[in-house]
Amino acid sequence: MSVVDEEQEKEVARAAAALSGATRVAVLTGAGISAESGIPTFRASDGLWEGHRIEDVATPRGYRRNPGLVWKFYNARRANVATVKPNPAHEALVRLEKHFAPGFTLITQNVDGLHRTAGSRNVLELHGNLARTRCTGCQEIRNRGLEPLGDDPRCLTCGEALRPDIVWFEEQLPPHVWDKAVDAAMACDLLLVVGTSAVVFPAAGLIPLAQESKTPPATIIECNLTQTNASGLADIGLYGRAGELLPRVLKHMGV
Numbered sequence: 001m002s003v004v005d006e007e008q009e010k011e012v013a014r015a016a017a018a019l020s021g022a023t024r025v026a027v028l029t030g031a032g033i034s035a036e037s038g039i040p041t042f043r044a045s046d047g048l049w050e051g052h053r054i055e056d057v058a059t060p061r062g063y064r065r066n067p068g069l070v071w072k073f074y075n076a077r078r079a080n081v082a083t084v085k086p087n088p089a090h091e092a093l094v095r096l097e098k099h100f101a102p103g104f105t106l107i108t109q110n111v112d113g114l115h116r117t118a119g120s121r122n123v124l125e126l127h128g129n130l131a132r133t134r135c136t137g138c139q140e141i142r143n144r145g146l147e148p149l150g151d152d153p154r155c156l157t158c159g160e161a162l163r164p165d166i167v168w169f170e171e172q173l174p175p176h177v178w179d180k181a182v183d184a185a186m187a188c189d190l191l192l193v194v195g196t197s198a199v200v201f202p203a204a205g206l207i208p209l210a211q212e213s214k215t216p217p218a219t220i221i222e223c224n225l226t227q228t229n230a231s232g233l234a235d236i237g238l239y240g241r242a243g244e245l246l247p248r249v250l251k252h253m254g255v
């Protein structure tokens with residue numbers, strides 16, 4: 001075993017021990033957990049999001065300016081999600097939930113729905129879901145699956161224009177979802193942070209919140225390909241692919 005492998009194995013064992021000693025577990029996931037399923041993450045080095053500027057496709061202003069472009073972008077993302085499957089990292093979190101339920105909450109920034117597809121139940125989707133539409137007129141939210149919706153989809157109830165039910169930049173998170181995420185972060189004794197660069201707030205603020213809101217502070221485990229903004233807060237660092245590391249942690253726990 002190389003020194004790096006030995007260090008990683010030590011952290012896997014520490015993570016397994018910390019989880020085994022926990023009773024209330026919260027998990028915060030980001031795009032990295034779906035990367036091994038084939039969904040690209042957000043922060044590419046060119047600052048573009050699949051060839052688009054973020055302000056053109058993921059802000060209310062962008063939608064007002066060019067709703068057709070926004071729908072083209074989201075229809076492409078919907079079509080991509082329709083072709084992918086959950087990976088071993090999503091599946092590991094399903095097994096963790098079965099082990100800890102009801103003391104388990106999964107908070108995700110992802111809009112791909114893969115946690116539920118994998119079988120996770122107590123899932124808080126902070127940024128919405130690609131399968132859902134929201135009417136700009138009557139505000140009705142509907143699950144439209146992943147069928148293509150065209151460049152100008154209309155509300156089936158009132159005929160007004162639809163938008164994706166996604167939280168865009170400059171928008172508030174849905175308060176009923178956010179409040180539950182805050183409760184879970186404040187109540188947990190262990191927070192597992194998987195595949196997020198931890199730069200988008202308020203989601204990233206759940207990490208210090210879990211630590212600061214009680215004594216003793218929650219143990220923070222980070223699982224990511226690389227160190228992130230959250231690494232300074234992490235007690236245990238699992239650096240590598242989530243789809244490989246999380247199943248290893250569970251194996252150590254005998255779960």
Ligand code: OAD
Nearest residue numbers: 030031032035041042043109195196197200224225241242
């Ligand atoms: P990012 O794209 O910012 O970060 C993805 C993270 O996943 C990076 O830190 C990668 O190192 C890590 N990663 C990639 N592959 C991995 C793997 N196989 N195993 C473990 N880690 C891996 O995505 P988020 O942090 O989710 O918001 O971005 C947060 C929010 O910014 C998104 O929800 C979205 C975006 O703008 C909205 O759409 C509102």
